[in-house]
Amino acid sequence: MNHENSRELYDRALSVLPGGVNSAVRAAIEPYPFFVQKGDGGHVVDADGNRYVDWVMGLGPLLLGHDLPQPVQSSIQQKASEGPMYGMPTEVEVDLAEFVVRHVPSVEKIRFVNSGTEATTSAVRLARGYTGRNKIVINQGGYHGAQESTLVEGDADNPAPSSAGVPQAFAEHTLPVPFNDQEAVTEVFEEHGDDIAAVLTEPILGNYGIVHPEDGYHDFLREITEEHGSLLIFDEVITGFRVGGLGCAQSEVGVTPDLTTFGKIVGGGFPVGAIGGRAELVEQFAPSGPVFQAGTFSGHPVTMAAGLETLQFAAENDVYGHVGDLGDRLRDGLADIVADQAPEYTVAGTDSMFKVIFTRDGEAPTNGADVKNAETDRWRRVFWGQMKDEGILLSQNQFECQFVSYGHTDEDVERTLEAYKEAL
Ligand SMILES: *Cc1c(COP(=O)(O)O)cnc(C)c1O
Numbered sequence: 001m002n003h004e005n006s007r008e009l010y011d012r013a014l015s016v017l018p019g020g021v022n023s024a025v026r027a028a029i030e031p032y033p034f035f036v037q038k039g040d041g042g043h044v045v046d047a048d049g050n051r052y053v054d055w056v057m058g059l060g061p062l063l064l065g066h067d068l069p070q071p072v073q074s075s076i077q078q079k080a081s082e083g084p085m086y087g088m089p090t091e092v093e094v095d096l097a098e099f100v101v102r103h104v105p106s107v108e109k110i111r112f113v114n115s116g117t118e119a120t121t122s123a124v125r126l127a128r129g130y131t132g133r134n135k136i137v138i139n140q141g142g143y144h145g146a147q148e149s150t151l152v153e154g155d156a157d158n159p160a161p162s163s164a165g166v167p168q169a170f171a172e173h174t175l176p177v178p179f180n181d182q183e184a185v186t187e188v189f190e191e192h193g194d195d196i197a198a199v200l201t202e203p204i205l206g207n208y209g210i211v212h213p214e215d216g217y218h219d220f221l222r223e224i225t226e227e228h229g230s231l232l233i234f235d236e237v238i239t240g241f242r243v244g245g246l247g248c249a250q251s252e253v254g255v256t257p258d259l260t261t262f263g264k265i266v267g268g269g270f271p272v273g274a275i276g277g278r279a280e281l282v283e284q285f286a287p288s289g290p291v292f293q294a295g296t297f298s299g300h301p302v303t304m305a306a307g308l309e310t311l312q313f314a315a316e317n318d319v320y321g322h323v324g325d326l327g328d329r330l331r332d333g334l335a336d337i338v339a340d341q342a343p344e345y346t347v348a349g350t351d352s353m354f355k356v357i358f359t360r361d362g363e364a365p366t367n368g369a370d371v372k373n374a375e376t377d378r379w380r381r382v383f384w385g386q387m388k389d390e391g392i393l394l395s396q397n398q399f400e401c402q403f404v405s406y407g408h409t410d411e412d413v414e415r416t417l418e419a420y421k422e423a424l
Contacts, residue, residue: 001389005047006034025059028380028396039066042408044393052393053412055354055402059395060206060238060264061272063319063352064310065407072268072309079305085297093299096308100266100276103246103311106234106256107276111285112299116237116263117145119273120200122285122293123261124149126275127198127231129291130284135192137199137230139179141368143207144200144235144261149174156188178367179205180214185221189228198231198259199224203249206238209371210348210355210401212364218255225258231281237263237273241311242403243351245320268306271297323352323404326413330354330404333417341424352404355395356420358383374398383423390419 010032013020021027035047042065044054057065064072079092097110113119124136124147136149137156144150146163152174153162159171175192177184179201189196199221205211225232234257236248242265244252250260259277266272276282285293314320331354334347338356346357346364357365358375365371379398387394392415395402 001050002048003032003034003046003050007032009035009047025396025400029384030381033396041065041067042405042412050391052388052391053408053416054393055404055416056393056395056400057403057405058264058269059400060242060403061267061269062403062405062407063242063265063314063323064268065405067407068269068306068310069313069317072306072313075305075309076268076270076302079302082301084302085300087296089299090301090304092301092304092308096266096304096311099308099311100262100274103315104240104248104260104276105251106258106260106278108279109282110262110274110276111282111293112304113273113275113293113295114271114297114300114303115145115273116235116261117147117273118295119237119261119263119275120144120150120233120235121147122291123233123235123259123275124198124200125293126259126281126284126291127200127233129289130281131197131229131231133195133197133230134173135175135196136173137175137177137185137188137196139201139205139368140176141179141205141208141211141371142200142202142235143205144202145237150200152176156184156191178369179211180217180366182217182220185224189224189230193228193230196225196228196230198233200233200235202235203239203253204243204350204353205368205371206353206401208368208399209357209365210350210353211367211371212348212350213253214366218253222255222257231258233257233259233261235261237261238401239353241265241314242353245351246311246315265310266307267303268308268310270300270303270306272300272303272307317406319406320351322406323408326404326408326410327352327354329410329413330416333413334420337417337420337424341421345424349401353401354404355401356424358398371399386423387419390415390422392416392419 156175239249243249262274
């Protein structure tokens with residue numbers, strides 16, 4: 001496989017972009033990432049003309065695959081041709097808001113922003129503003145974007161910035177606990193209950209694993225937050241409109257959070273984020289409330305049209321059936337291969353999310369530490385490259401999950417299982 005053009009592009013990129021990329025994880029591939037020329041259904045073609053079955057799918061946003069159905073495409077093109085944006089409200093923002101409110105159990109009102117990071121940043125500010133409290137409980141191994149309140153590692157007794165540039169004084173307002181650990185949450189509420197504005201959690205850890213919640217974990221979070229007057233925030237940036245269909249993961253988990261953050265799919269492949277929840281809460285945002293929140297590009301007409309038409313297409317066609325069936329076939333096939341060839345590994349995922357975790361003991365991970373203990377170097381440095389050489393593109397490291405799209409086919413699944421059989 002020739003990668004000369006990617007190599008040259010990366011060489012140029014290194015001179016003008018930090019690390020040669022615009023988002024950190026893209027540089028994980030060694031010795032250099034390949035550059036994409038275009039997408040095609042469930043495939044991508046790189047700058048050297050190599051074609052791959054693409055399970056990265058934009059790292060989450062592309063529910064329909066690379067070829068947008070005709071109504072989605074024409075709506076996007078029409079909005080773009082009418083002038084990209086105005087700094088004034090448009091009808092399509094109301095249409096998409098109504099759609100989300102209609103389908104997601106916890107959402108009565110919603111504010112659209114431009115990224116998942118912006119959504120979680122605003123949700124944390126809203127929770128602090130509403131409760132008058134400072135502390136946020138997060139999960140170790142959870143991901144909420146590149147924001148100050150969640151770039152925090154360590155534990156509740158010793159929180160520390162996980163990035164340069166985050167003051168220790170900020171990190172002290174964040175309490176990281178292991179996922180699925182009810183005792184740890186009980187302890188932080190015993191110690192800090194009166195100062196906890198919110199528990200911010202992913203329904204399923206999607207950026208570190210995948211790790212599934214144990215039965216009752218989210219019910220427990222619902223109860224303990226209510227007991228202490230704290231908010232429960234589900235970060236559904238990755239699970240929203242992917243797990244549990246149009247009702248999102250919360251409809252599958254059966255727990256109603258106070259606030260939900262969205263991103264990825266809800267923008268149909270364009271930059272997006274959103275914060276939804278009970279009307280009384282979301283109205284705390286300016287101008288109806290005291291929590292400042294604003295954005296030049298927020299509710300961008302092209303994004304709103306792409307999101308609305310994508311979700312409407314999913315509502316009217318068998319999108320979730322298709323991706324769920326292929327997801328099941330992948331996970332079942334992978335489970336057989338793993339049982340035969342690498343019984344210490346674990347197949348994780350649900351709906352259209354999947355991942356083989358290189359665990360050392362065949363035990364499904366229950367928290368971030370379990371995933372961290374997996375053979376992450378083997379995954380990225382040995383296994384990933386062999387899959388790529390077989391024409392199968394997996395996410396850039398052990399931690400990011402992989403996605404089935406409406407553009408994938410039975411043949412893509414068969415080829416992928418064959419490649420796993422060779423590479424594992
Ligand atoms: C992707 C993601 C984010 C960050 O969204 P960006 O659009 O990349 O800023 C936040 N939370 C979760 C759960 C995500 O998967």
